Structure formats: structure tokens, C-alpha cells
Amino acid sequence: AAIPSDSPTIFDKIISREIPHHVVYEDDNVLAFRDIRPQGPIHILVIPKVKDGLTGLSKAEENHSTSWAAFSTIVINDGPQGCQAVYHIHVHVIGGRQMNWPPG
Numbered sequence: 001a002a003i004p005s006d007s008p009t010i011f012d013k014i015i016s017r018e019i020p021h022h023v024v025y026e027d028d029n030v031l032a033f034r035d036i037r038p039q040g041p042i043h044i045l046v047i048p049k050v051k052d053g054l055t056g057l058s059k060a061e062e063n064h065s066t067s068w069a070a071f072s073t074i075v076i077n078d079g080p081q082g083c084q085a086v087y088h089i090h091v092h093v094i095g096g097r098q099m100n101w102p103p104g
């Protein structure tokens with residue numbers, strides 16, 4: 001089945017502030033906000049404001065994102081089999097509890 005990756009998603013409405021959200025970090029290119037259904041004490045979603053725009057990230061923005069990564073589990077759900085629900089590329093940063101592997 002085709003993946004509707006070019007269609008608008010709920011994250012467009014978050015970027016445009018139509019939907020309230022708790023901002024953790026924001027600049028011209030990147031938005032990080034708390035997941036509405038947190039899977040741990042810390043659950044942040046990091047998204048590029050331009051869809052599929054990761055190649056546009058500056059070094060400083062990359063470094064900021066990776067400093068959270070040092071203390072957290074990073075999850076990317078990719079495609080239908082990966083249980084991706086929102087087709088706007090995003091990274092989950094989850095931490096603050098014991099993680100299990102494999103996740104099952």
C-alpha cells in the first residue's frame with residue numbers, strides 16, 4: 001500500500017500552533033514538544049518543520065538534539081509495519097524509566 005507521506009498531518013497543525021502543545025525546544029527549522037501519550041517520564045517528539053527536511057539541519061541543531069539522546073532511548077517508527085501513525089518524519093526521545101529489549 002502507498003504511504004501517504006506527502007499528505008498533511010496533525011504535526012502541521014502543531015507547527016502552525018492550531019493545536020496546543022508543550023514546546024521543549026524550537027528554532028526556525030526544528031520543533032521539539034511533549035508527546036500527548038507519553039511512554040515514559042520523558043517523551044519528546046523532535047520534528048523538522050519542513051517535511052523530510054532533516055538534511056537542512058545545521059550542525060548546532062544536530063548537536064542540541066543529540067545531547068538529549070545521550071540520556072534517552074530514541075525510537076523511530078517507520079512505515080505501517082513499524083506502527084508509524086503520523087506520516088511527518090519524527091524522532092521519539094524517551095527516558096526516565098527502565099527500557100526493555102526487544103520491545104515486543
Ligand code: 5GP
Nearest residue numbers: 010019021034035036037077083084085086
Ligand atoms: P508514530 O507515528 O511514531 O507511531 O507516533 C506518533 C506520535 O505522535 C504518538 O506517540 C502520539 O502519541 C503522538 N501524537 C499524535 N497526535 C498528537 C498531538 O495532537 N499532540 C501531541 N503532542 N502528540 C501527538
